[in-house]
Amino acid sequence: MNPKIWLSSPHMGGNEQAFVKEAFDTNWVAPLGPNVNGFEQDLTLFHGGKTHVAALSSGTAGLHLGLVLLGVVAGDEVICQSMTFSASANPIAYVGAIPVFVDSEEDTWNMSPTLLEEAIKDRIANGKKPKAIIPVHLYGMPAKMHEIMAVANRYDIPVLEDAAEALGSSINGKMCGTFGRIGILSFNGNKIITTSGGGALISDDESIVKEARFLATQARDEAPHYQHSKIGYNYRISNLCAGVGRGQMEVLAKRIEQRRAVYQQYVDRYSGAKGISFVAEPAGYFSNRWLSALMIDPAIAGFTREDLRLGLEKDNIESRPLWKPMHMQPIFSKYPYYGTGVSERLFENGLCLPSGSNLTQADMNRVFAIMDMFIKK
Template identity: 65%
Template structure:
């Protein structure tokens, strides 16, 4: 028995989503293709090669660091820095709490113990006051830290004068995690060049990218030479494969280094674009009570990798940073809360913490806004239109 088909009404179509606005997308400049093509044309596609050497020279020239090792990630650079300082089981390493977990993970790689230090309000970076208390207490207990990992958060320089003076007084070397801070300066000097070693990241969301990658900076030629050795599986000089130390596969490929060389040519323009984004947001939020942005203290220049805003619901008519984030997401615009402090993370919560809860409050109130160097006027208008509709009329 046959049945005639019953006509079905067309289902209503929802309007297509607008193109997504990302928080911090890669932004290529043009010269990257030339350097990558050279790698292919010369068959230097494996780790090491002319682009790696050239990229390291570019980083040295830009930052003023005497030596640089191009590596597979900023995390690899941090790990090697701890190895070079002899950090191992039983050692303590003081670390910024208000940061991404990669700042502290390498401490655990080495079997060492992290001790987390709170931020201060002027820069959101490690507090000299809490650092001094930790250094004094650890020293009094005969547990002098093996190193301090200091993060320059969102590109904002930390209070280097005070922090370096404290660490020099207690004889503790500083590793600068400048993963977010290439192009930022403190009193005219590039971040990553104050401590014993500095770390950079070229992940896809950073101010410049090599797809994935990082670098270790130092004025010590011996340290950088050893870092390169360890990063290439610690192969001893011999006609056969011989190894006297544990090595790692941490070197940057010649192809990725080619992307980095092209990116270095536009780095200053990328910094200028991100700083311009910050100024646009600052002007937009100026009339809105309860919304604040992080200002630059005297002597500091931030690359403004991400523009971050604090939304105080007691002054914004009850609108929270989560209200703002969800409103943006409904319009296909990416925004993220500030870093959840490491001392609150399940993997780290059992470790010692020196602080007063400032970073917890920043996490509760703060939101990272779209800040890519390719953010155009139309995208910015979409963002501010949502913000305008979400926040009470000033």
């Protein structure tokens, strides 16, 4: 059998081990430490120098803390993009709140600003104004944040921006994660850079980030003994994992360039093919192209998303359907949903292709050989 080609695997840059070794040499192997501070500083600089950062154990932890910091409590309603991974919605359940799911628009595959406003109006009419909005930048493509923020500001609802997949993506030079009151990043093993497991909460409001750090370290009050006035969480990243992150930050720009080059190869080869389409960057938008994805119209292409996925799988090549929308998930299907069927079509016909920055040209040629068996140019 041919060696495995992964959808998106970790890609080390070379200096990660040096930062981790320093942590071992200085015995900073517990949570917090110089690498955590350095990693937060690196992320601050990458986002323009004004954004404050709390490095955490996961992006999911960041979303949970974000909801807590925004004052969301049991019984509140939170609007969430339906087309996303479950980690965007699960923290709503952690705090006992009620998710209200909103469909995508066709241009970016992200939350529809029109349906967002429709949902807000309807929830208010039903006697419950949503406490927060969670848009997601799917596969690195920025959501329509200017329009989403205009709606959010019109109704005075804070935005908790899920940029877990969009580190380095931007709109007119403004980084994803910096539009809302709070932003979330992820450094999971499959992301554009990784800390093995990790994430971050970011905000232009320093007081929010300070409170996030406090809550993430068990909310320990200042005292010579252990004293707690609030419920806390064990959500800080370790000094070892942060060392990996510092090494990864050194190659982030290169990783974005490599991911975009992989995407461009797919577009150059299959753009215009019968029944095949890609999501393009709107004017002023810049996607890190974390994952390259295409849509297949089976009535025109003559094959389905699943046909291609299974064909790739036979050659030991990993691909994956687009996220199954949250309103279609058994655990969330009972909650309100505002949509027109866009996310259902994306799930039915979309496929994520191998996208890693460490793919070789030989790897790409293997993928192309299988895809060429299906796609008529």
